Amino acid sequence: MSSPAGISRCATFAPGSPLIPPRPPPGYASLRVLPSEILLELTISNRCGQAFRWRANDVWEPVDREEAKRDTVYPAGNSSSVVTKDESLVDAAVANRPIKADPDENDTSSAWPDAEHDDVGVKAEHGQKKESTSSLTGDVEWQRWTEYSMALSDRVILLRQDVSRGYVYHRTRLPDAIEAQLSGHDYVELYERGTDAWLRDYLNLRVPLDQMYQEWADKDKVFARFAKRFAGVRMLRQDPWECLCAFICSSNNNIARIGQMVMALSHRYSPPLLTLEYPPPPPTTGTDATSTGVEAGPTRITYHPFPAAAALTSEDVEGTLRSELAFGYRAKYIWQTARVLAQTHVGPEPDCGYECRLALEGLNLAPVHVTTRNLSRPATPPPTPRKRKRTKTDANRFAKEGDGSASTESSRLQTTHSPTSFLHSLRSMTYPGARAELIKFQGVGPKVADCILLMSMDQPSSIPVDRHVYQFAARWYGMRVKEGTKGYEELADRFRQLWGEYAGWAHSVIFTADLRSFQNFKVEAVKGEKVKQEDLSSSIELPGLNTIDAKPFVPTPPTAPLVAAQPEYEMLLKPVDKSSYHRPRRPVSRRVQTLESASAGKEPTHRSTLEGKASCPLRPSSQAQTSSPAENAHGDATPSTTMADRVKITRRKRA
DNA sequence: ATAGAACCTGTGAA
DNA sequence: ATTCACAGGTTCT
Numbered sequence: 001m002s003s004p005a006g007i008s009r010c011a012t013f014a015p016g017s018p019l020i021p022p023r024p025p026p027g028y029a030s031l032r033v034l035p036s037e038i039l040l041e042l043t044i045s046n047r048c049g050q051a052f053r054w055r056a057n058d059v060w061e062p063v064d065r066e067e068a069k070r071d072t073v074y075p076a077g078n079s080s081s082v083v084t085k086d087e088s089l090v091d092a093a094v095a096n097r098p099i100k101a102d103p104d105e106n107d108t109s110s111a112w113p114d115a116e117h118d119d120v121g122v123k124a125e126h127g128q129k130k131e132s133t134s135s136l137t138g139d140v141e142w143q144r145w146t147e148y149s150m151a152l153s154d155r156v157i158l159l160r161q162d163v164s165r166g167y168v169y170h171r172t173r174l175p176d177a178i179e180a181q182l183s184g185h186d187y188v189e190l191y192e193r194g195t196d197a198w199l200r201d202y203l204n205l206r207v208p209l210d211q212m213y214q215e216w217a218d219k220d221k222v223f224a225r226f227a228k229r230f231a232g233v234r235m236l237r238q239d240p241w242e243c244l245c246a247f248i249c250s251s252n253n254n255i256a257r258i259g260q261m262v263m264a265l266s267h268r269y270s271p272p273l274l275t276l277e278y279p280p281p282p283p284t285t286g287t288d289a290t291s292t293g294v295e296a297g298p299t300r301i302t303y304h305p306f307p308a309a310a311a312l313t314s315e316d317v318e319g320t321l322r323s324e325l326a327f328g329y330r331a332k333y334i335w336q337t338a339r340v341l342a343q344t345h346v347g348p349e350p351d352c353g354y355e356c357r358l359a360l361e362g363l364n365l366a367p368v369h370v371t372t373r374n375l376s377r378p379a380t381p382p383p384t385p386r387k388r389k390r391t392k393t394d395a396n397r398f399a400k401e402g403d404g405s406a407s408t409e410s411s412r413l414q415t416t417h418s419p420t421s422f423l424h425s426l427r428s429m430t431y432p433g434a435r436a437e438l439i440k441f442q443g444v445g446p447k448v449a450d451c452i453l454l455m456s457m458d459q460p461s462s463i464p465v466d467r468h469v470y471q472f473a474a475r476w477y478g479m480r481v482k483e484g485t486k487g488y489e490e491l492a493d494r495f496r497q498l499w500g501e502y503a504g505w506a507h508s509v510i511f512t513a514d515l516r517s518f519q520n521f522k523v524e525a526v527k528g529e530k531v532k533q534e535d536l537s538s539s540i541e542l543p544g545l546n547t548i549d550a551k552p553f554v555p556t557p558p559t560a561p562l563v564a565a566q567p568e569y570e571m572l573l574k575p576v577d578k579s580s581y582h583r584p585r586r587p588v589s590r591r592v593q594t595l596e597s598a599s600a601g602k603e604p605t606h607r608s609t610l611e612g613k614a615s616c617p618l619r620p621s622s623q624a625q626t627s628s629p630a631e632n633a634h635g636d637a638t639p640s641t642t643m644a645d646r647v648k649i650t651r652r653k654r655a
Numbered sequence: 656a657t658a659g660a661a662c663c664t665g666t667g668a669a
Numbered sequence: 670a671t672t673c674a675c676a677g678g679t680t681c682t
Contacts, residue, residue, distance in 0.1 A: 049677055247677085254676035257665065328663025333679085392680085445679045466677040484657075511677075661681080669673080 020165045025061060025145070028160070028169035029192055031199060035163045036210040038203055039232025044148055044159070047517045050455055050508070051236055052246050052259040053266065054150045054159075055301060057278045063141040142282050151266075151273050151303035154353035157195060170199055175274045194356030201359040204237045207460075207502070216499055216506045222476045223499075223506060226513040229522050233509045236455060239355065240423035241341075242306045243456035248333045248443040250451070255517070262306075264325045265334070269307035269317075276301050308349055309419035312338035333443025340441065341419035349418040392442050427458045434459065446488055454504040462504045463492040468514050469507070 022030035044054045148159040158171040172187075172195045173179070182190070200206075213231065217224035242262075249261045280296035312335060321331035350357075417425065426434040434457055438449040447466055453459035463469070465488045473479040473491055481487035499506040512518060 248679095250676095251678040252662075252676070253664080253678085254666085257676080260665095322663085326664060329661090329679090330663075443679065447678060451677075464677065467675095468677065486657095515677090659682085662679090664676100666675090667673100669671100 022162065022165055022167040022169070024162075024167070024169040025160065025171075028158070028171045029196060031168040031170060031196065032166065033161075033168050033203075033205065034166045034210070035161070036213070036231045037205070038168070038209065038234040039163070040148055040159060040161045040168070041146070042230060042233045042512055042518070042521075043203075043236065044150075046259040047255065047515070048233075048512055049250075049255040049258070049515070051150075051238060052255075052262040053242070053306065054148045057147050057149065057299065057301070058281065059145045059147045059160075059278060060142045060282050061145065063143050140282070144281075147278075149276070149301070149303070151305045152198070152353070152355050153305045154273075155191060155195065155356075156274060156276065156303045157199070159199075168199075168203075170195060173274060173276060191356075194353070194360050197359035197362075198356040202237055202355075204235055207234070207505075209234050209505075212502055212505065213509075216509075219500075220498055220506075223510065226509060230509050230513045230518075233505075233512050235460065235505045235508055237458070238456040239306065240426065240452065240456040241309060241420055243452045244337065244423065244438070244441070244444070245306075245334060247448040247451040248337060248441070249327070249330050250448060251330065251443065251445075253330075255515075261325065261327060261330075265312075265321075266304040266306050267302075268320070268325060269311045270304045272302045272304055274303055276303070309338040309341045310349065313342045330443060333441075337441045337443065338419075341422065344413055345415050345417035345419050345422040347416040347418040347421065349420050354420070392440060427456075431459050431462065435462075446485070450492075450504075454508075460502040460504050461496050461500075463495050463507045464504075465491050468511055469495075472510060472514055 022032070024030045042048060044051050045056060046052050046054055145160045150157055154174075156173040158173060160169045161167070162169065172191045174182070174191060179187075209232070213227050217227045245265065246258060246262050249258050253261075278299040278301065280298055283295075317338070318331045318335040321327040321334060325331075327334065415422065426437055429437070431453065434453055435446075435449050438444050438452055439446065444452075447464045450462045450464040454462040454464065469491060470481070470483055470487075473481070473495075479491060479494055481490050495507060496503040
């Protein structure tokens with residue numbers, strides 16, 4: 001166990017030897033995962049377009065010189081976690097207690113007291129009161145972490161990745177009232193274990209990613225180009241309801257705004273769970289505020305769970321989403337979807353903490369919590385020759401019926417599922433069956449359905465064919481199809497032919513590599529010299545790829561082989577890809593449309609109001625290193641206006 | 656059955 | 670200062 005001497009700060013990589021024991025920060029538990037199996041930055045970061053609710057905060061900790069004396073023996077090899085039973089773990093956890101949300105705050109514009117501020121993590125004014133940081137004596141060495149955090153229904157999960165050692169560290173934060181009462185034993189037994197189980201499930205750790213990378217790279221030269229630089233792109237197993245909402249928001253939208261919308265939805269329609277405080281960077285780092293001289297205060301973040309469908313069913317939701325949260329035309333889709341779900345599946349929602357409970361019990365499917373008796377639809381793929389297909393318009397009508405006054409037709413369709421359990425139950429359906437169910441919702445088409453299936457419903461072969469896919473299919477694979485239903489399916493099938501059962505996972509690697517947000521990811525910047533983009537745009541010799549005959553591909557239920565983490569991992573630092581491809585121009589007709597809508601008395605696109613300039617430091621400025629100014633709002637979470645800032649004006653014409 | 660147009664909003668670039 | 674294209678599409682005609 002020879003650890004390199006100088007790996008103190010944000011080591012991009014060092015070989016993750018199983019012999020190197022984990023060194024979790026105080027209060028954190030360890031989960032053994034090599035970076036080739038998952039790289040959080042490429043997976044849960046809200047820049048990836050997969051999950052949208054994780055925050056990324058920089059945290060600095062003084063480097064502990066003397067070896068942390070931990071009594072645990074860490075097994076080498078496969079992913080296995082160690083939950084330290086040491087009481088000091090709990091002590092440390094309780095020491096840094098979360099701050100309560102201000103109860104006196106009076107916010108009329110929102111349902112929850114803090115909703116105007118917390119979703120952006122307001123910087124506190126006073127930078128003097130440093131409570132947790134040790135007094136910084138002369139030459140303290142600081143280590144910077146990126147900490148990801150997200151609220152589940154009953155807790156906040158904190159995640160850090162130690163790439164050099166091959167561990168993910170996690171920690172559970174609870175509301176004040178609960179955390180104060182817990183003994184160390186309870187903390188571990190009631191919460192930390194559940195978090196660990198949830199994390200394994202959520203991160204899909206049973207799938208051997210590194211091994212699949214090798215297989216994909218063998219079959220696909222294009223994939224091989226990205227395999228090293230974009231190692232660790234793993235598909236999450238997200239909550240279906242949240243995933244459904246997020247990808248309804250995704251239509252005709254960019255990743256940054258999708259994330260903002262999902263966050264805004266949470267903060268507006270679910271109560272605050274707890275507030276955490278992130279200290280400002282230590283002065284010694286000299287990364288940030290040295291130029292300004294302004295001592296930054298701590299960043300406070302209040303976490304909200306994702307709201308249940310029932311919270312989005314009241315009449316005013318659509319208008320609120322539209323005028324206050326700037327959802328645009330997607331407001332109606334979200335509202336209708338929530339309404340149809342809540343009125344169709346009338347069983348009680350699972351209690352708080354169901355995510356971890358499900359994972360702890362090893363139950364992948366929803367029907368555990370709710371009896372699924374009078375299902376109107378079979379749990380197996382529906383026999384397609386139905387008399388009269390239930391159309392989206394029908395669903396729309398159904399949504400608009402009064403709450404209690406269910407027509408005979410409606411009541412016949414009701415189930416004892418809850419919205420949550422119904423969506424979970426789609427995980428046990430076949431790909432076409434679950435897809436058909438999803439497409440019934442307004443705002444869900446083939447692409448969005450495939451996103452949901454891939455990212456939350458155990459359909460790893462599902463390939464969402466979007467603009468990117470058409471583009472790189474043509475450019476890199478020579479697959480040219482006409483955009484449209486037929487081309488969509490053909491393209492997806494051909495990629496399934498190429499990549500196999502987990503084709504959707506491979507697709508995600510290419511997709512991520514194709515994001516402009518990651519255009520410079522792990523690319524050594526040659527000083528002053530721009531790397532030419534011809535590398536990627538130039539045609540690549542790919543004999544055979546163009547002639548894959550599109551046999552119908554029948555997706556199979558996912559298998560879950562145990563992960564065999566590869567101990568070796570090499571990072572490629574070749575400055576190969578600095579691509580920015582040129583997207584195809586859209587039809588000129590859009591110009592007309594824009595002009596027309598602008599002249600239709602809408603609010604101006606750019607508001608000049610400055611009053612609501614509250615920044616949105618989802619990530620501290622030091623972390624936003626987007627080098628491409630052309631990045632469409634990816635690089636920084638600093639909108640010109642806040643959600644609460646906008647004035648409601650438009651009474652939309654409803655056709 | 657298949658094309659086009661329309662749809663909200665925010666941002667960088669021209 | 671203004672305008673425009675574009676962003677992980679879907680719905681309607």
